[in-house]
Amino acid sequence: MRTTLIGMDTETAYETPVTLLGLGDMGTALARAWLAAGRPLTVWNRTPEKAGPLVEEGARVAATQAEAVASTDGPVILCLLDDASVDEVLDGVDLNGKDVVNLTTSTPAQARQRARWAEKRGARFLDGGIMAVPPMIGHPETGGYVLYSGDLALFERHRELLEVPAGAKFVGEDPGHAALHDIALLSAMTGMFAGITHAFALMDQEKDLDRSRFAALLAEWLGAMAGSAHGIAAQLASGDYTEGVTSNLAMMTAANDTFLVTAEDQSVDPRLLTPYMELMSRRVAQGHGDEGLAGMVSLLRIE
Numbered sequence: 139m140r141t142t143l144i145g146m147d148t149e150t151a152y153e154t155p156v157t158l159l160g161l162g163d164m165g166t167a168l169a170r171a172w173l174a175a176g177r178p179l180t181v182w183n184r185t186p187e188k189a190g191p192l193v194e195e196g197a198r199v200a201a202t203q204a205e206a207v208a209s210t211d212g213p214v215i216l217c218l219l220d221d222a223s224v225d226e227v228l229d230g231v232d233l234n235g236k237d238v239v240n241l242t243t244s245t246p247a248q249a250r251q252r253a254r255w256a257e258k259r260g261a262r263f264l265d266g267g268i269m270a271v272p273p274m275i276g277h278p279e280t281g282g283y284v285l286y287s288g289d290l291a292l293f294e295r296h297r298e299l300l301e302v303p304a305g306a307k308f309v310g311e312d313p314g315h316a317a318l319h320d321i322a323l324l325s326a327m328t329g330m331f332a333g334i335t336h337a338f339a340l341m342d343q344e345k346d347l348d349r350s351r352f353a354a355l356l357a358e359w360l361g362a363m364a365g366s367a368h369g370i371a372a373q374l375a376s377g378d379y380t381e382g383v384t385s386n387l388a389m390m391t392a393a394n395d396t397f398l399v400t401a402e403d404q405s406v407d408p409r410l411l412t413p414y415m416e417l418m419s420r421r422v423a424q425g426h427g428d429e430g431l432a433g434m435v436s437l438l439r440i441e
């Protein structure tokens with residue numbers, strides 16, 4: 139079913155109907171974005187009460203997940219808690235001929251398995267990793283986006299629709315790659331949060347220090363340092379880990395004692411820093427003090 143023509147000068151620009159399974163915080167935000175954009179939307183949620191407010195905003199509620207999937211020829215978007223809940227929700231549902239887009243957080247292996255599972259059921263499959271929190275959805279100016287991987291033709295077919303809630307970035311035809319990018323980015327964020335936690339702990343005893351002023355410095359500093367990812371990528375690509383190095387590993391490692399002594403003086407447990415410092419020391423001990431950070435990547439590999 140294809141409805142209202144919205145394009146001014148093309149016959150292919152239609153409002154594609156969407157089916158959305160899962161109305162948690164993220165699913166509800168996605169639903170609101172599509173409704174606000176005037177997309178015909180069918181929703182289903184295990185706890186049906188959550189659909190109530192969306193009906194008032196124009197959504198159609200299906201009584202069952204099978205009915206929701208069967209109700210349109212538009213894409214079926216999944217935004218459920220985890221991979222197990224996808225199994226539970228779609229058990230026995232006819233997906234033949236459907237375009238399935240799974241925005242449920244998965245591991246890369248789960249996403250690849252889900253792609254095989256979809257293919258066996260006659261569906262086309264795209265996996266997505268959401269790099270946004272619910273308040274960012276429908277607000278492109280906040281910089282949120284969704285990473286996609288899998289069926290490129292499917293991505294292109296629904297690209298306009300997928301770009302309504304947030305930016306859409308296709309990262310490869312291996313269906314596991316969106317999840318891999320997602321988890322890699324979130325892992326980097328976890329390391330950043332560990333650093334922020336340690337930094338505030340260092341300030342904790344200093345009651346006269348203005349935390350919000352420090353936060354501004356911290357955010358500015360982390361922003362300035364984030365660009366180092368490009369240098370590491372260039373070194374990994376060239377294999378020359380001394381390329382473009384301004385602050386080498388030996389110099390950085392020598393400063394670690396200052397960090398640790400300061401932590402001790404401020405009565406702060408250094409456990410969030412020491413594993414990384416140990417890796418740095420190991421790389422220097424291997425004779426690579428003149429390098430940047432790229433050489434540390436190989437130290438993390440489990441053979």
Ligand code: FVH
Pocket residue numbers: 160161162163164165166183184185188217218219220222223226227241242243244268269270271272
């Ligand atoms: N919220 C966030 O900040 C993050 C941002 C990045 C991406 N994540 C992922 O998005 C998926 C959905 O997250 P969510 O925020 O909507 O999660 P909840 O609010 O907890 O809602 C979970 C929905 O899943 C349904 N559900 C759970 N288990 C089952 C099941 N066994 N059978 C059927 N449905 C199930 C749940 O239904 P109900 O509890 O309302 O009945 C919700 O619809 C997620 O992968 C995040 O990692 C969000």
